[in-house]
Amino acid sequence: MKDLLLYLLPIVILFIGGFTLMLVDAFQKEEGxxxxxxxxxxxxxxxxxxxxxxxxxxxxxxxxxxxxxxxxLAFDRTTLFLDxxxxxxxxxxxxxxxxxxxxxxxERGEFYTLITxxxxxxxxxxxATDLIMxxxxxxxxxxxxxxxxxxxxxxxxxxxxxxxxxxLGSFAAALLLYGSALLYxxxxxxxxxxxxxxxxxxxxxxxIAGQEGAAQFVAVQQTVRDRVTILAMVxxxxxxxxxxxxxxxHMWTPxxxxxxxxxxxxxxxxxxxxxxxxAMLRVLIGVFGDxxxxxxxxxxxxxxxxxxxxLSMLIGxxxxxxxxSVKRMLAYSSIAHGGYILAAFVVAPRAESLxxxxxxxxxxxxxxxxxxxxAYTVSNVGAFGALILAGSRGKEAVSYEDLAGLGKRHPxxxxxxxxxxxxxxxxxxxxxxxxxxxxxxxxxxxxxxxLALAVVINSAIGVYYYLRVMVKxxxxxxxxxxxxxxxxxxxxxxLTLIATAGMVLALGMMPQRFYGYALEAVKLAAAPIAAAxxxxxxxxxx
Amino acid sequence: xxxxxxxxxxxxxxxxxxxxxxxxxYGPIFAMLGFALVVAGAVFSLATFLGPxxxxxxxxxxxxxxxxxTGAKHVxxxxxxxxxxxxxxxxxxxxxxxxxxxxxxxxxxxxxxxEMFVFLAALSIALIYCWKKGALEWxx
Numbered sequence: 001m002k003d004l005l006l007y008l009l010p011i012v013i014l015f016i017g018g019f020t021l022m023l024v025d026a027f028q029k030e031e032g033x034x035x036x037x038x039x040x041x042x043x044x045x046x047x048x049x050x051x052x053x054x055x056x057x058x059x060x061x062x063x064x065x066x067x068x069x070x071x072x073l074a075f076d077r078t079t080l081f082l083d084x085x086x087x088x089x090x091x092x093x094x095x096x097x098x099x100x101x102x103x104x105x106x107e108r109g110e111f112y113t114l115i116t117x118x119x120x121x122x123x124x125x126x127x128a129t130d131l132i133m134x135x136x137x138x139x140x141x142x143x144x145x146x147x148x149x150x151x152x153x154x155x156x157x158x159x160x161x162x163x164x165x166x167x168l169g170s171f172a173a174a175l176l177l178y179g180s181a182l183l184y185x186x187x188x189x190x191x192x193x194x195x196x197x198x199x200x201x202x203x204x205x206x207x208i209a210g211q212e213g214a215a216q217f218v219a220v221q222q223t224v225r226d227r228v229t230i231l232a233m234v235x236x237x238x239x240x241x242x243x244x245x246x247x248x249x250h251m252w253t254p255x256x257x258x259x260x261x262x263x264x265x266x267x268x269x270x271x272x273x274x275x276x277x278x279a280m281l282r283v284l285i286g287v288f289g290d291x292x293x294x295x296x297x298x299x300x301x302x303x304x305x306x307x308x309x310x311l312s313m314l315i316g317x318x319x320x321x322x323x324x325s326v327k328r329m330l331a332y333s334s335i336a337h338g339g340y341i342l343a344a345f346v347v348a349p350r351a352e353s354l355x356x357x358x359x360x361x362x363x364x365x366x367x368x369x370x371x372x373x374x375a376y377t378v379s380n381v382g383a384f385g386a387l388i389l390a391g392s393r394g395k396e397a398v399s400y401e402d403l404a405g406l407g408k409r410h411p412x413x414x415x416x417x418x419x420x421x422x423x424x425x426x427x428x429x430x431x432x433x434x435x436x437x438x439x440x441x442x443x444x445x446x447x448x449x450x451l452a453l454a455v456v457i458n459s460a461i462g463v464y465y466y467l468r469v470m471v472k473x474x475x476x477x478x479x480x481x482x483x484x485x486x487x488x489x490x491x492x493x494x495l496t497l498i499a500t501a502g503m504v505l506a507l508g509m510m511p512q513r514f515y516g517y518a519l520e521a522v523k524l525a526a527a528p529i530a531a532a533x534x535x536x537x538x539x540x541x542x
Numbered sequence: 543x544x545x546x547x548x549x550x551x552x553x554x555x556x557x558x559x560x561x562x563x564x565x566x567x568y569g570p571i572f573a574m575l576g577f578a579l580v581v582a583g584a585v586f587s588l589a590t591f592l593g594p595x596x597x598x599x600x601x602x603x604x605x606x607x608x609x610x611x612t613g614a615k616h617v618x619x620x621x622x623x624x625x626x627x628x629x630x631x632x633x634x635x636x637x638x639x640x641x642x643x644x645x646x647x648x649x650x651x652x653x654x655x656x657e658m659f660v661f662l663a664a665l666s667i668a669l670i671y672c673w674k675k676g677a678l679e680w681x682x
Contacts, residue, residue, distance in 0.1 A: 019664065019667045022667055022668075022671045023667060023670065023671070025671075026670060026671045026673075026674035026675060027674060
């Protein structure tokens with residue numbers, strides 16, 4: 001039992017670290033200096049997750065852990081992979097924030113505490129195998145991120161974005177909660193394994209068996225359960241789709257992304273997405289993944305998700321074309337990237353389900369999701385970091401015009417921004433190419449050629465607005481008389497960008513290796529859920 | 543999505559056993575709901591249609607017999623009230639959590655003790671933080 005507590009290490013590091021940061025912030029005389037410790041905390045959490053990786057390969061241990069934690073959290077490699085992604089994204093954005101906040105006179109200790117607790121919430125959400133845990137994780141991360149969005153207190157934009165995000169986010173949380181309540185009402189379980197098993201069985205009512213009309217009554221109950229389960233599934237998906245900002249739940253995204261201080265935008269874009277997609281992976285594939293079984297009624301979700309995926313890609317990309325602000329363009333492009341990831345989701349349950357032993361096609365699609373999240377994290381943090389570097393206190397670089405002529409004036413900054421934007425666009429040899437390649441390949445393997453085509457066409461649209469950034473920087477001159485955004489000189493950001501670029505290249509040069517890790521991560525994901533006893537533990541049984 | 547028709551069917555299905563139908567399980571609740579709607583609707587509509595109406599300016603002010611209102615309707619309140627109320631809620635909830643824990647202290651054993659200790663430690667840090675940041679100072 002005691003050794004199992006070690007599995008909590010990544011989350012515990014962040015929580016204890018967050019409290020320590022609060023105390024340091026309260027007692028220190030001057031603001032500042034917390035960025036590097038916060039980043040170190042995140043990297044320590046990533047290291048802990050990495051150290052746990054070999055131990056999470058044993059199905060028996062995972063089942064033991066599952067029982068010991070009452071089925072609340074899974075400590076399989078899927079969780080660890082997502083934990084590493086989240087910690088990496090959080091740590092890198094914190095390093096960016098250190099220079100950004102100092103430059104823009106926003107340096108306040110709360111930023112780091114909020115980011116640390118939000119990361120812990122992300123990890124809880126990514127590992128949750130119980131609807132209650134899932135909700136707690138979601139709220140822990142959301143409250144932190146709402147506050148980060150409104151961090152520029154003097155800016156009306158920032159306040160507007162935060163309020164919108166908060167109101168719509170509360171609404172989405174309510175949808176998720178309502179769906180969870182319905183699932184609990186239909187099955188008597190809040191743990192995902194219990195829900196899946198209960199839905200897999202037909203409705204039985206031994207108490208009235210044998211009475212006149214009992215069979216008819218049970219048949220009606222079965223119909224009601226099936227229908228309500230669909231409703232519950234739709235509500236849960238809507239709640240999670242909001243968090244990843246997929247169309248039609250994307251309305252908050254551009255305003256929140258534009259209003260938030262840029263490091264917070266980068267943070268929102270990468271970690272929240274990783275956590276929410278992780279939760280989606282567990283709920284949709286873990287519970288409703290068996291599209292051929294008796295629970296197949298709710299297994300109609302791929303048909304629902306395919307619309308979300310295609311609409312997110314299309315609307316995200318088309319609206320991104322029309323933006324004049326690069327920050328807003330990146331917000332819409334993040335919606336489109338969410339669409340690419342959702343496309344892999346649609347593919348995943350085809351053939352066999354993950355939970356039922358795992359078809360190889362389903363596994364490669366789920367691995368494509370994880371790989372994409374990692375690739376998106378490094379590319380996007382880099383792109384936002386380069387955008388931060390291109391501006392300074394006098395004028396932040398936000399619009400395309402601010403970037404005009406940057407290639408001549410400051411070639412290093414322009415080169416960095418170009419590099420990360422190319423990775424987002426999906427150009428080889430950067431990692432963005434292989435992330436998309438995996439999605440497209442698994443779509444074709446699973447027999448969804450038109451979905452693969454949709455991804456390809458949308459990537460082509462995306463290339464246009466990503467290249468526009470480079471065209472502005474290298475081929476246009478700034479308009480005479482305009483206030484120029486001068487790049488800030490910050491060794492911290494430069495170092496972070498170099499490290500991030502290294503990761504983008506390393507992932508791009510050795511995609512098979514990292515894709516292999518992702519594949520390993522999803523292979524055992526099925527084990528703990530399947531190995532959990534159907535009606536134990538007693539605390540969770542109704 | 544045939545949820546609504548299915549629910550209606552489930553609620554109105556007449557089967558041979560009668561007592562097994564959902565209609566009999568939830569019937570009284572719906573009867574109560576309908577009764578409440580009818581009574582409330584009847585009272586309000588009767589008052590609207592039958593009651594005499596002789597409005598005078600005195601009758602239309604919020605407090606018919608009170609002293610006349612002065613000043614602006616919207617008073618700007620200091621944000622400090624909000625902060626204090628929020629802190630009160632946080633620590634109030636803490637006290638609420640302590641009661642069931644205290645009642646079950648014996649049966650929860652060491653695990654319960656440690657868990658509550660962690661919870662209280664987290665809240666103590668929050669209190670220290672609020673204190674040092676000056677959230678408890680009224681005059682600033």
